[in-house]
Amino acid sequence: MLTQATLDDPGKTTSATEAPPKAVALISGGLDSMLAARAVMEQGVHVEGLNFFTGFCVEGHTHAIRNKDRDRPKRNNALWVAEQLGIRLHFVDVVEEYKDIVINPRHGYGANLNPCLDCKSFMVGRAHQWMQEYGFDFIITGEVVGQRPMSQRKDTMPVVVRESGAGDRLLRPLCAKHLPETLPEREGWVRRDRLFDFHGRSRKPQMALAARFGFSDYAQPAGGCCFLTNRQYTEKLKDLWASRGARDYELDDIMLLKVGRHLRPRPHFKLIIAREDGENQFLSGYRRQFTHIRTMSHGGPLTLVDGDVDEDDLLLAARVTARYSQGREADNVDVEVTVRGSEPRMVSVVPLAAEDIPAAWHI
Amino acid sequence: MPVIRVQDKVSHLAPGDVLEVLCTDPGTRSDIPAWCRINGHRVLDIAESDGELVLTVEVGAGSAPGTPYD
Numbered sequence: 001m002l003t004q005a006t007l008d009d010p011g012k013t014t015s016a017t018e019a020p021p022k023a024v025a026l027i028s029g030g031l032d033s034m035l036a037a038r039a040v041m042e043q044g045v046h047v048e049g050l051n052f053f054t055g056f057c058v059e060g061h062t063h064a065i066r067n068k069d070r071d072r073p074k075r076n077n078a079l080w081v082a083e084q085l086g087i088r089l090h091f092v093d094v095v096e097e098y099k100d101i102v103i104n105p106r107h108g109y110g111a112n113l114n115p116c117l118d119c120k121s122f123m124v125g126r127a128h129q130w131m132q133e134y135g136f137d138f139i140i141t142g143e144v145v146g147q148r149p150m151s152q153r154k155d156t157m158p159v160v161v162r163e164s165g166a167g168d169r170l171l172r173p174l175c176a177k178h179l180p181e182t183l184p185e186r187e188g189w190v191r192r193d194r195l196f197d198f199h200g201r202s203r204k205p206q207m208a209l210a211a212r213f214g215f216s217d218y219a220q221p222a223g224g225c226c227f228l229t230n231r232q233y234t235e236k237l238k239d240l241w242a243s244r245g246a247r248d249y250e251l252d253d254i255m256l257l258k259v260g261r262h263l264r265p266r267p268h269f270k271l272i273i274a275r276e277d278g279e280n281q282f283l284s285g286y287r288r289q290f291t292h293i294r295t296m297s298h299g300g301p302l303t304l305v306d307g308d309v310d311e312d313d314l315l316l317a318a319r320v321t322a323r324y325s326q327g328r329e330a331d332n333v334d335v336e337v338t339v340r341g342s343e344p345r346m347v348s349v350v351p352l353a354a355e356d357i358p359a360a361w362h363i
Numbered sequence: 364m365p366v367i368r369v370q371d372k373v374s375h376l377a378p379g380d381v382l383e384v385l386c387t388d389p390g391t392r393s394d395i396p397a398w399c400r401i402n403g404h405r406v407l408d409i410a411e412s413d414g415e416l417v418l419t420v421e422v423g424a425g426s427a428p429g430t431p432y433d
Contacts, residue, residue: 046429046432075393079394079397088428091367136428281389282388
């Protein structure tokens with residue numbers, strides 16, 4: 001019978017006619033999930049990736065919006081990792097389901113609005129559903145015990161096992177030796193002695209393993225893939241909820257929180273002001289949905305006006321917009337004001353002085 | 364997000380069908396070709412006009428989850 005040796009374990013063979021066990025790996029695009037998947041692939045397991053789109057992901061396309069980030073790779077790191085590993089990657093849109101995780105986290109928030117423990121349980125739970133639907137055998141994550149203050153602690157990692165419903169079909173290859181034996185280990189699908197005992201916040205073991213696998217390019221750092229861990233971002237989300245009197249959001253709301261200067265000159269309206277051409281381009285995709293202002297006599301930003309405004313509000317918004325244009329020192333700046341659903345009109349305004357924009361307006 | 368929309372559209376198309384993708388997200392210039400390479404589809408063309416990207420994708424045979432890799 002033909003046999004196939006696994007990559008670096010000549011002693012372990014898999015019958016060519018026997019289907020290998022199948023694992024679904026949560027692929028964030030960071031180094032840890034990449035290493036975890038690769039470590040299991042090395043043991044002859046068929047691995048495919050899952051990536052969840054929550055709307056809060058920090059990814060290459062977000063960087064691509066801004067010209068200042070033009071030196072950074074314009075790529076979705078999860079896709080890039082999958083390609084490096086040679087595995088399929090399946091995207092799952094969880095925007096609607098994820099709202100409940102953000103708004104009502106059972107285990108609360110971390111330092112900002114990051115519901116990390118609920119989030120991990122949710123994602124592993126969805127991976128478990130996917131695993132059952134497609135006939136896979138177990139789930140892989142890149143978690144490391146002690147690495148994250150909320151979801152990756154010795155006492156919280158069992159919570160994910162329990163609340164996700166995955167039970168002992170959840171394998172964390174990078175720290176498996178610190179955790180109870182799982183089904184894939186008991187069944188001999190993977191060998192425990194070829195798994196790892198990483199722990200804590202040091203990245204050195206991961207970097208050493210990356211070198212061993214020949215990975216020289218990978219996204220950094222771990223844990224930085226979600227805007228909900230970002231203080232500035234979560235301040236904007238809190239402002240959004242406060243201004244609407246409800247803790248809710250739509251996808252466009254949270255996408256727009258990632259872009260531009262956000263100023264709230266009055267309680268009933270907010271300005272989203274592009275900081276450069278890349279953001280102008282991105283915000284221009286929202287022109288039909290918002291009242292908007294752009295400078296015409298000078299180079300400058302596109303501003304979206306979020307809220308119901310009257311003529312005085314529009315004049316103030318136009319003067320703020322002019323302040324952030326190349327005409328900030330000019331006597332007058334011509335701006336085009338387009339109230340949503342109406343024809344554009346030209347207005348000439350005096351740019352607001354810097355000292356007339358209170359720090360409290362900045363969200 | 365555009366790559367997810369493409370994934371969903373392609374799942375309802377047959378091999379040989381051609382999908383035209385219009386988007387403004389500059390990241391799609393790399394994301395959609397990468398997704399196509401991974402999943403056995405082909406980008407026939409990428410054009411840009413007035414800041415809008417137009418990608419032409421030919422649907423390949425694809426592979427159901429769990430099927431062995433080539």
